[in-house]
Amino acid sequence: MATCKSSSQTGLDSWQSRKSLSECLRYSLENKMFTNVTFKVGREQKNVQAHRQILSIRSGVFEAMFYGPLAEQDEIVIPEVEHDIFEQFLRYLYTDDVTMDGASVMGLLYVSKKYDVKTLEQKCLTHLLSSMTSDNVCVILEQAHVFDEEELKEKALTFILENGDATLKSSGVTDLCHECLVKIIQAEELVADEKSVFEAVVAWSERACKKQNKDVTHENRRQVIGEGIMHVRFPLLDHKYFAKKVPPTNMLTDKEIIKIFTHCACPDENVSPFNANKRTGVIREDKIIIQRFAGLHGGFSCLNNKDHGIMFSVNQDASLLGFQLYGPCERTTANYDVRAFITDPTTDDVIEGSSVTTSVSVAAGTTTYDVEFPRPLKVSKDKKCNLIVNIDGPDSHWGYPGRSTVQNGSFVCSFFKCQKSKHGNKLNLCTDVNQGQIPGLMFLV
Template identity: 60%
Template sequence: MATKKSPRQTKSGFVDSWQRGKSVIECLKHSLLQKIHVDVTFSVGQTRKSVKAHKLILSLRSCVFDAMLQGPMANQDNIAIPDVEAEIFEEFLNYLYTDDVMISGDNVIGLLYVSKKYDVSTLEQLCLTYLSSSMTSDNACSVMEQAHLYDEIQLMEKAYSYILSNGDAALKSAGVTSLCHGCLVKIVKADKLKVDEKSVFEAAVVWSESACRKQNTHLSPETRREVLGEVITDVRYPLLEQKYFVKNVVPTELLTDSEEKKILMYWVCPDVHVSPFNANKRTGVIQREQTTTEIHTQPLTIQRLYECGWTWSCQGCYDDAIMFCVNQNASLRGFQLYDAWNDPTPNYDVTAFLTNATTDELIEGSSVTKTLVAVTSEYYNVEFARPIQLIKDEKYNLVVNIKGPDPCCGMSRGSTVQHGSFVCSFFNPHKSKHSQRELSDTDVKQGQIPGLLFLI
């Protein structure tokens, strides 16, 4: 007959337990991971993965779970949750037990959904904050649609404004197919949309094909025209190049013969009425071109370092980086690097990128790779392909890899540099997941990256 083992005792006489030395949160997390005293099982996602938890903890964190687990479903052995993927649900449970969560671009929409479903407002707010602070051209359309779906008006308008300012990239992203018809119409109608009209037409074509597939509808010009509805006439065909129209628009057969004829007649005689089409240039495009012309003539250089008498190793083995923020919305045009003081014809291979210092997400359009040749001044000015929009008080991490002869080293003018009302504050940098190299000793006190080039 088997005998019952007694708990093992330590020299001090206490029972040796897994609880010893753990905080409340650590005990809760351990009990979840090790399935200690679990009393409810969920069948989660399309794979029906079995996930166990504790009724008490779930009921204390969510009124929905409280009603579910104390009501008619309380005695069910296995509760099905097919609309939430297992990885999302497990991260959700981790938050309920510990108040800790790992939010990323891959799981934020799922976490937002499950937090709303079970009325966990604190996690919901974390997800909304993440979406708001990590907006890119790749995800802006998806964020706008999710915000619309969940009636998050403020987030929806922020995503909408971002799309208007970054029209070409946003409409070329995969997220455009996630838009509902109403959101697509809202974007395509906008006068302030900064975009080449070709991008609008091509987005409409891609969206129509996706919509037909979602509806299991045969793909044809007629069905695509039907799903597009008023978007057909919101595309400003008169603004397209005539050759592009003939080679790219006409073959899709989205327009009727009479509509194509009307547009062709307008090009010949611009005073001809072209309704229902809009021949007016989008004000956003005009404003962008004017602003770019104006600000490119008067860039602002913020000098954070001054030159001193030793060299800095730039063999490409380490990344130089600096973190910064500005006190008003501005654009980063580029940055400065030191010239070599003992080489008359120095050349450098430079790669750089900018991240959001809080999320470590790469800022779109900030990646640059260049070979720098000898300059006549003490600095190289390295410019991005286009100015990078910066948000007031948001921290950014500029990471630069420099390979070439050892240049000069700089010392700090201070962690804050002011030019009139414009203030730029500097901080020690963070290592980025986007680089495989360790950071050099560049910081707020010394190193490379002597200046930043702004447009304000």
């Protein structure tokens, strides 16, 4: 009688022999070995084969689908999940291994909720909480709203309010639903220029018309935004900007425009239902200017092939509004092109939202002038930062001697020699704690 010899008896390795459990499962999935269910996935309904028993062990939803009283057939159609997302999902079910990024995390969150895989769902939420940026946070907020994830929704909303200007200028703002948009633009804590709020509302209304298959007309834009338009604080806009930019959109009626103009001319006039109060997230009275130098000198060259820099840290959490630069030596009006950014000394990464490029006309006799970042930047207690500034223009004043520690009440700012950054030019040799440009830093504390 013939006998069947095992692979160990014949001296040959089987595909299973040197693999762990997860490696065997992954191999069987990728090579479609012993599969007994087929999914038709995505808009193109691509075939994906798997094993009923393994899926049922990992998901109660799959268990009900395959072994419950209403068990489904051999082919299951899932058109709303992209093919690559579903394959990543299956790989996690077989191996507990998943690699997610900004492009895949939302799809994985959806499919993990659809099939009630809590461990993957939590991984997705953790990834989203730790990877918010001004470019993706609106999408995260909207998904948190759809999935009713309150913690994620709260964190995303807080991030948006603290980074209002950058977020409202991102393309993601047009993906928000009406409810989420209104929640942002009505918030007192929103840190944003009112111009950014208005322009975001205009962009959102145009996209909303297209989503609803409506012509992008003035009437339809006002109709889709509805009473949300009242949360734009039009009385706070620069008067020239309001006159040039707002009426042409026809987002406001003639009566509303006249009411706002009347209030601008006569602030005592009632402007209701519009809000003329500054947002608490923008207006702060505790502005502190830290002055580095005790003396002033002239003849400092401002050449765009050299950078000026200083490293600093503060003794408490604060927001950095911007910095000061010295004006021209000659008593004539001077024009300067300024480019600046802040880096993390430990990684040399440019801190998001810290880049500013501007042209400044400085009046004759001006000792210093201010340059502000697009939004106040959060600065953590005892965290060192490199401020790097490139200035192109006439010779300027410069400061000496410098102070390594400057105190304003309980607020203390310490200065250190700047570290060279790969993102800029060679640092000017005269830029140090003791002498150079960048005479002041402006904080909100």
